[in-house]
Amino acid sequence: xxxxxxxxxxxxxxxxxxxxxxxxxxxxxxxxxxxxxxxxxxxxxxxxxxxxxxxxxxxxxxxxxxxxxxxxxxxxxxxxxxxxxxxxxxxxxxxxxxxxxxxxxxxxxxxxxxxxxxxxxxxxxxxxxxxxxxxxxxxxxxxxxxxxxxxxxxxxxxxxxxxxxxxxxxxxxxxxxx
Amino acid sequence: xxxxxxxxxxxxxxxxxxxxxxxxxxxxxxxxxxxxxxxxxxxxxxxxxxxxxxxxxxxxxxxxxxxxxxxxxxxxxxxxxxxxxxxxxxxxxxxxxxxxxxxxxxxxxxxxxxxxxxxxxxxxxxxxxxxxxxxxxxxxxxxxxxxxxxxxxxxxxxxxxxxxxxxxxxxxxxxxxxxxxxxxxxxxxxxxxxxxxxxxxxxxxxxxxxxxx
Numbered sequence: 204x205x206x207x208x209x210x211x212x213x214x215x216x217x218x219x220x221x222x223x224x225x226x227x228x229x230x231x232x233x234x235x236x237x238x239x240x241x242x243x244x245x246x247x248x249x250x251x252x253x254x255x256x257x258x259x260x261x262x263x264x265x266x267x268x269x270x271x272x273x274x275x276x277x278x279x280x281x282x283x284x285x286x287x288x289x290x291x292x293x294x295x296x297x298x299x300x301x302x303x304x305x306x307x308x309x310x311x312x313x314x315x316x317x318x319x320x321x322x323x324x325x326x327x328x329x330x331x332x333x334x335x336x337x338x339x340x341x342x343x344x345x346x347x348x349x350x351x352x353x354x355x356x357x358x359x360x361x362x363x364x365x366x367x368x369x370x371x372x373x374x375x376x377x378x379x380x381x
Numbered sequence: 382x383x384x385x386x387x388x389x390x391x392x393x394x395x396x397x398x399x400x401x402x403x404x405x406x407x408x409x410x411x412x413x414x415x416x417x418x419x420x421x422x423x424x425x426x427x428x429x430x431x432x433x434x435x436x437x438x439x440x441x442x443x444x445x446x447x448x449x450x451x452x453x454x455x456x457x458x459x460x461x462x463x464x465x466x467x468x469x470x471x472x473x474x475x476x477x478x479x480x481x482x483x484x485x486x487x488x489x490x491x492x493x494x495x496x497x498x499x500x501x502x503x504x505x506x507x508x509x510x511x512x513x514x515x516x517x518x519x520x521x522x523x524x525x526x527x528x529x530x531x532x533x534x535x536x537x538x539x540x541x542x543x544x545x546x547x548x549x550x551x552x553x554x555x556x557x558x559x560x561x562x563x564x565x566x567x568x569x570x571x572x573x574x575x576x577x578x579x580x581x582x583x584x585x586x587x588x589x590x591x592x593x594x
Binding site (some may be wrong): 223224227228230231234235238239242255256257259260261263264265268269278281282284285286288289290291292319322323326327334335336339344345346347355356357358359360363364367372375376379 | 384385387388389391392393395396397398400401402403404407408410411413415416417418419421483484485486487488489490491492495578581582584585588589592593594
């Protein structure tokens with residue numbers, strides 16, 4: 204890994220001669236991932252936009268140090284989760300929306316099956332109530348990351364990641380069969 | 382189907398197309414002002430360094446004459462130099478820790494580095510509070526054993542004192558109460574600022590640390 208220090212100057216990538224247009228094109232193509240993280244960690248539109256912006260800024264700031272290293276999306280996962288877990292603080296006070304609606308509004312996309320839809324709703328609701336760290340684990344699991352990747356990304360041991368994930372899985376299953 | 386497999390399948394189809402921004406809009410986002418914990422930590426840290434050093438300039442000038450009358454001006458000068466060295470040390474540590482924060486680190490490492498930066502400021506504040514407390518005690522001990530200095534200083538500023546003995550007693554009690562109160566208030570103030578700023582981070586850090594061992 205390169206020595207990627209946090210740059211307080213957001214124009215740092217420009218100073219290093221990195222093309223903003225090129226970055227924006229890649230970001231545009233991969234933005235769904237960022238939206239997914241935001242939906243996981245916020246419960247109203249204003250906070251979601253806020254977090255989305257912060258993640259984009261952090262991606263841009265660290266873009267200079269990413270070049271040539273690992274996959275673009277792997278790097279995006281890291282920066283997006285780190286921003287949500289460590290850097291971002293603000294949750295707007297007034298809630299215009301009842302959180303969970305946002306999270307499950309995409310359900311229409313799935314083939315309509317009342318039991319399946321109902322189960323998904325329950326599962327998403329349970330995920331939304333998890334702690335920040337547990338959410339990150341679930342997110343990486345849903346994105347098909349293996350335990351080695353998860354442990355590297357979060358800085359935890361592989362065994363503990365596995366044990367914790369199994370516990371969360373069990374917890375999610377009991378939501379369906381109380 | 383296994384409910385978690387079902388969830389995974391659904392998650393993969395999730396897309397937030399209606400929220401998608403085009404590259405022009407994304408470009409505008411990058412240049413808007415962002416507010417994150419690290420930025421705030423930096424601002425508050427610098428504000429604290431400035432505050433504690435402004436405090437020294439705000440002291441009334443003839444305050445030094447008291448040191449002279451008590452014959453401790455040399456000790457005070459030596460202390461001033463020491464204090465400046467301490468300030469430089471802390472500023473350097475603060476800058477070093479701040480620069481080490483990288484959003485590309487793993488999550489636990491990132492949190493550790495943020496909290497380390499915060500700890501530098503915390504120790505600096507504790508240092509300053511202790512210096513004030515210690516200074517208050519030392520000067521008051523000197524004044525206690527050399528009360529004529531105190532009386533003449535106070536009389537010069539606010540006129541004749543009728544009952545010096547009673548006044549001195551009240552003076553020391555007031556000094557003690559105000560000193561303790563000030564330190565408590567400042568301590569509370571810091572707890573509040575950092576408590577609000579770092580509540581979420583501290584919570585996540587504790588949880589993650591448990592998983593690291």
